[in-house]
Amino acid sequence: MWHFNTLMSPRTERLATIVALILVLAAGVAGGWYARGSAAPSSGSGGSTLWVGAAGTLAPVLPGLGAAFANETPGVQAPAAAQTFEGSIALLKSIGALEVHYDVAAVADYRLIPNLLEPHGAAWELVFASDPMVLVYNPSVAAFAGLNTTNWAARLQSPGVLLGVANASIDPLGYA
Template sequence: MFLHIGVPKMRRAVYVATLIVLVVVVGFIYAYQLGYLSPRRLTIFHAGSLAVPLERLSEKFVEQCPGTRIARESSGSVDAVRKVVDLHRSCDLLAVADYRLIPELMYEGGYASWYLVFASNSLVVAYTEKSRYSDEITSQNWYQILAREDVVIGRSDPERDPCGYRALILFQLASIYYGDPAINETLAGHEKTVVKPKSVELLAGLEAGTIDYAIEYKSVAIQHGLKYVELPDELNLSNPEMAEYYSQAVVAIRHGEETLEMRGSPILYGITVPSTAQNVETAVKFLQFLLSEDGRRILEECGMQPVYPALTDNLDAVPEVLRQHATQK
């Protein structure tokens, strides 16, 4: 009787124990793949316009370095810098849509000592089929369409996002290029203007039809399948040879109690490892991948133009393994 009852119980116990072991093993494998058990962690604060490229770069990087856990936090570039400088939050990589923010806002306090310019972009006027006068707008009449009273214009906050002050720079340059001071006054002060903290937050309004036209980066328009108007080089901030022309326009932004003058300049993205980074080794490995052929190809697929070799203002301060991919600016 004892054997008749005990054997099935023992088998059930073995079955349950085996099942528990399997669940634990699978759980550990899953946790490892997600990076929860790995010492390799990476936190990236980045511009909103880099969200899609960094997502794809992160996926490929994790394939090469299994178990790496990457946390990405998107915001306007000015806000991204302020997280480190003003809020004293730690990140391992800081990637911004205007490289100038790194030396302007981070060097003095010792939060960074170098940057790498790794990509460029251009401004476009993005829209959808729902946009008013979408069948009329061209690269010649775009400013006239946007000036109409019933059109809703979207742009980001110049205090928080480079695309915001670049939109205002665009309006100033348009007045110069077309020889009409009223263009800047009309577009910058348009009554039906929607302002968001970062330019990618305008996309929902475009899709919903509550915003007709948004000043966006070309890469963002491509990534999200938007229609867009190409602008002349004199206006789109894409041509390094026109840097002096762009500098005719200037926008003042506040940083604490200070005021910074952001002059028109070619759109160049910058990245650095802040001095407060906790995972420097992994951050440098990620930068190696970003600057590799595979990394640059991902940027191109996302509508950006890689800058290679990357430009820097302090080659001696750049981590040694990255110097072969950089040149003194």
């Protein structure tokens, strides 16, 4: 994933990300792109359900933001059952094939939206956050003894080293 250097402190950057996510959620509801053809009325309250489809990497963040948005927006609910997390490409392909509709679609690579959804499934995209790629390894593996910032790439190519990589056909992390 990309990392953009900013002059913001980590706390300010987190706050800006949360505000941007809330704005994205609000735009989805206000824009009237309701899931499953129309907003699903809540039982007895006359409200709407906020349907969210997002990249799996956003699963730790979006449920809380959806709940906060619902708490601040009369008549809107954001239950966990209305939130789907999967690979970005698979998510956008299901939207593009008109199989599923969401109020908000949040993906790991904004460049996918013009390629897979515009002009009929989306009219614009907003970059609201970025995160660094992380390499995780087991330091007890002999092939990684002495691993450092200059030799890590060669060590990953050593015989017997198994790599787990995301499937690029459904998840942008697979081609990052």
